[in-house]
Amino acid sequence: xxxxxxxxxxxxxxxxxxxxxxxxxxxxxxxxxxxxxxxxxxxxxxxxxxxxxxxxxxxxxxxxxxxxxxxxxxxxxxxxxxxxxxxxxxxxxxxxxxxxxxxxxxxxxxxxxxxxxxxxxxxxxxxxxxxxxxxxxxxxxxxxxxxxxxxxxxxxxxxxxxxxxxxxxxxxxxxxxxxxxxxxxxxxxxxxxxxxxxxxxxxxxxxxxxxxxxxxxxxxxxxxxxxxxxxxxxxxxxxxxxxxxxxxxxxxxxxxxxxxxxxxxxxxxxxxxxxxxxxxxxxxxxxxxxxxxxxxxxxxxxxxxxxxxxxxxxxxxxxxxxxxxxxxxxxxxxxxxxxxxxxxxxxxxxxxxxxxxxxxxxxxxxxxxxxxxxxxxxxxxxxxxxxxxxxxxxxxxxxxxxxxxxxxxxxxxxxxxxxxxxxxxxxxxxxxxxxxxxxxxxxxxxxxxxxxxxxxxxxxxxxxxxxxxxxxxxxxxxxxxxxxxxxxxxxxxxxxxxxxxxxxxxxxxxxxxxxxxxxxxxxxxxxxxxxxxxxxxxxxxxxxxxxxxxxxxxxxxxxxxxxxxxxxxxxxxxxxxxxxxxxxxxxxxxxxxxxxxxxx
Numbered sequence: 109x110x111x112x113x114x115x116x117x118x119x120x121x122x123x124x125x126x127x128x129x130x131x132x133x134x135x136x137x138x139x140x141x142x143x144x145x146x147x148x149x150x151x152x153x154x155x156x157x158x159x160x161x162x163x164x165x166x167x168x169x170x171x172x173x174x175x176x177x178x179x180x181x182x183x184x185x186x187x188x189x190x191x192x193x194x195x196x197x198x199x200x201x202x203x204x205x206x207x208x209x210x211x212x213x214x215x216x217x218x219x220x221x222x223x224x225x226x227x228x229x230x231x232x233x234x235x236x237x238x239x240x241x242x243x244x245x246x247x248x249x250x251x252x253x254x255x256x257x258x259x260x261x262x263x264x265x266x267x268x269x270x271x272x273x274x275x276x277x278x279x280x281x282x283x284x285x286x287x288x289x290x291x292x293x294x295x296x297x298x299x300x301x302x303x304x305x306x307x308x309x310x311x312x313x314x315x316x317x318x319x320x321x322x323x324x325x326x327x328x329x330x331x332x333x334x335x336x337x338x339x340x341x342x343x344x345x346x347x348x349x350x351x352x353x354x355x356x357x358x359x360x361x362x363x364x365x366x367x368x369x370x371x372x373x374x375x376x377x378x379x380x381x382x383x384x385x386x387x388x389x390x391x392x393x394x395x396x397x398x399x400x401x402x403x404x405x406x407x408x409x410x411x412x413x414x415x416x417x418x419x420x421x422x423x424x425x426x427x428x429x430x431x432x433x434x435x436x437x438x439x440x441x442x443x444x445x446x447x448x449x450x451x452x453x454x455x456x457x458x459x460x461x462x463x464x465x466x467x468x469x470x471x472x473x474x475x476x477x478x479x480x481x482x483x484x485x486x487x488x489x490x491x492x493x494x495x496x497x498x499x500x501x502x503x504x505x506x507x508x509x510x511x512x513x514x515x516x517x518x519x520x521x522x523x524x525x526x527x528x529x530x531x532x533x534x535x536x537x538x539x540x541x542x543x544x545x546x547x548x549x550x551x552x553x554x555x556x557x558x559x560x561x562x563x564x565x566x567x568x569x570x571x572x573x574x575x576x577x578x579x580x581x582x583x584x585x586x587x588x589x590x591x592x593x594x595x596x597x598x599x600x601x602x603x604x605x606x607x608x609x610x611x612x613x614x615x616x617x618x619x620x621x622x623x624x625x626x627x628x629x630x631x632x633x634x635x636x637x638x639x640x641x642x643x644x645x646x647x648x649x650x651x652x653x654x655x656x657x658x659x660x661x662x663x664x665x666x667x668x669x670x671x672x673x674x675x676x677x678x679x680x681x682x683x684x685x686x687x688x689x690x691x692x693x694x695x696x697x698x699x700x701x702x703x704x705x706x707x708x
Contacts, residue, residue: 159484160257167249174246182239189231196224206234214272214514219279226279229271237266253478260479260510267513272522281526292528300525306704308502313509314520316541321533324542324700325693328535329370331382333391333694334683337422340397341406341414343696344422345369347381347391349680357460357674358390358423358681359433362416362440365396366504368542368699371623372437374535378629380662387666390681392423392432394440395699398706399545401497406547408446408554409572416447420458426688427681431674433461437626438597441467442558445609446570448584449577461672462586462609463665465626466597469579469608471562473601475594476511481559489555493548501543501703511595536623543703565608583611587668589637589661591618591625603647614668615643615650618661630660637661 168175189205196202208215208230215221220230244259271277275285275293284292299315307313322328333347361381363369372380372393384391394415397403406414416434423432436444441464448459468474474481493499509516523529531537563569568576588606590599599617606615618625619635628635638654657664669675684690 160254161261163250163254164244164247164258167247168243171248174248175243178239178243178246182235185235185239186232189228189235192231193224193228196227204231206231206238208234212514213519214270217278217280223279226271226277229277233269233271237269240266253482256476257479257482260476264510264513267518270514270518273518273526275526278522278526281522284527288528293526295528296525299528299530303524306502308500308506311503311506313502313506313541314517315524315531316516316520316534317531317537318533319538319541322535322538324368324370325695328375328538329368329373329695329699330376331373331379331385331694334690335395335692335694335696336426336683336688336690337418338691338696338698339414339418340403341411342397342419343395343691343698344419345393345395345694345696346426346681346683347385347393347694348683349390350382350385351388352680353677354388354390354680355674356429356676356678357431357433358392358427358429359384359435360416360419360423360459361391361393362419362434362436362444363394363396364437364439365411365415365443365544366439366501366546367544368539369393369395370695370699371536371539371627373695374539374627377631378627380627380629383629383662388677390427392419392426394419395696396544397698398501398701398703399498399547400706403547404493404497405549407549408443408557411443411550412447412450412572416444416459417450422688424458426683426685431458431460433463433669433672433674434459435463435465436467437465438467438622439554441465442469442564445469445579445582445605446564446572446577448582449579450572450575452581452583453575453577457584460584460674461669462582462584463669464586464588464602464606466590466594466602466622467588467605468558468597468601469605470565470601471558472604473598474559475596475598475601477508477596478559480507481555483560486552486555486560490548490552493551497548499546499548499551501545504546505541505543508596536627545703545706565605579608580610582609585612585672586614587665588613588615589618589626589665590615591621592638593619593621594625596622600647603650607643607645613643615640616661616664617651617654628660628662630663633659635660637664639664 185205192202192205204227215230219226221227240262241259244255244262247255250258275281281292300312303315304312331347333345335343336346337344361369361372363372373382376382381391381393396415399406420432424430434444436442444459444462444464445467448462451457451459489499520531523531557563557570565579567578567580570577586606586609588602590597590602592599603615606613617638618628619637620628625635636656636658637660638651638656640650640654642650642653644650644653
């Protein structure tokens with residue numbers, strides 16, 4: 109390159125980055141540097157965490173010696189890091205002062221280790237971040253819920269300040285910027301502005317996948333079936349049989365109403381729905397509506413009456429059978445437990461078995477989502493929902509993503525906005541971005557009575573449609589599958605809830621997390637699962653005597669369900685009948701409606 113061409117390239121680079129800086133400035137002024145309002149979810153969250161931080165400050169002042177000790181240790185480590193860096197510049201290879209966790213993928217670029225400057229930045233950041241988190245752990249006088257909130261909030265700050273998130277400190281971004289004369293940053297700001305337009309107010313839902321690569325009903329959620337019933341809250345899908353004979357007792361799936369049902373029907377090779385049909389089940393599945401302001405007054409009992417209760421009645425008409433088996437996933441399982449307790453009090457028993465997938469009924473151990481569960485946060489959210497009429501599903505998606513912020517937020521932030529790349533096509537992440545709005549009344553009831561007050565496990569504490577419910581009165585057989593690495597429904601918490609129900613129970617612990625541990629087809633031969641034919645009072649006692657099995661829990665469940673009766677074979681049932689004619693093809697309108705369409 110000649111001197112003249114180099115100068116031109118440098119001039120083009122600075123012109124491009126100057127325009128990008130101006131665009132970023134306008135972006136932050138428009139979207140961030142604005143006062144929070146009653147409708148601003150970010151403002152509500154910050155106001156709640158400020159009280160927890162004040163408690164931390166007070167506790168630190170009461171015992172300053174621990175704070176001082178942590179600061180002195182940090183100063184010592186920083187001095188060691190300085191000496192380490194000098195030695196590196198002198199050509200030596202000393203052991204690092206601190207290293208990233210092996211699972212931390214932020215520093216995978218070779219220059220974070222090979223270049224002394226970037227190595228210094230990395231280790232200095234890790235030292236300071238680790239020290240800050242340690243100070244919180246060492247502070248006495250905080251109740252555990254406050255400590256959990258402070259750790260969550262400070263962790264967000266620490267991970268946001270990672271040098272990987274800044275274009276001038278990330279070697280991969282620097283190289284890309286030089287190669288493209290800053291075009292990556294220009295593309296990044298355009299993508300950032302676009303993502304902000306599709307996000308809930310005050311939040312940023314970073315694009316995680318190429319949404320143009322998927323179409324519900326075309327290359328995702330493609331198992332054949334018909335919508336055979338619908339009401340304001342749900343459509344009921346009956347799937348086409350794949351065997352000549354089917355089990356006499358049909359099967360109802362109740363998915364979580366905070367997400368689209370098709371997590372259980374992503375592709376043909378990992379579809380739980382398709383696999384169930386292949387085993388000989390007549391499969392029905394609820395597809396929940398994406399709520400609009402018109403549904404603001406729909407409550408939890410409406411979700412019960414217009415969800416599982418209405419679905420069972422429709423299945424009885426469609427098949428002529430009085431009895432069904434039911435599977436509830438996550439919140440769908442919580443709803444199933446309430447439904448069964450309600451039916452027991454009404455002296456009705458159409459649902460002959462329960463299967464609970466990663467389901468909380470006892471909410472005393474809510475997992476990491478508990479940082480958002482307190483009177484201040486819920487009241488602020490209720491004020492917001494009172495204005496909107498619903499809980500914006502994108503807001504919930506953002507909250508869940510911040511529980512795994514490096515993997516589900518910052519990695520995509522760097523890829524999309526600093527490197528200027530587009531995320532790859534990934535069906536699971538497409539589903540994760542396909543959020544569902546919730547009616548204001550229902551979501552408020554659910555947060556308060558389940559998460560905040562934990563009333564579901566109290567006999568007769570909750571009333572549904574004029575009936576006081578008691579989970580301990582449920583006597584039909586129940587199968588519980590939870591996941592060892594689940595951070596949304598902690599498996600020990602789900603085990604406590606399983607103890608509340610009456611009847612014969614089987615508890616199984618799958619590998620992996622809330623999604624991968626459930627969507628685990630047998631042919632993949634992944635994760636494995638633990639079984640124990642007994643159910644001692646404590647979860648750890650159950651685990652101590654549990655047997656690890658290779659493969660998928662799906663096979664264990666099929667063996668269990670075949671022992672529960674209703675497995676006589678009959679001719680396969682095709683979706684639609686004179687009693688219940690088909691409305692439209694699966695996956696149906698409710699599943700195909702994206703959240704953006706409900707807000708127009």
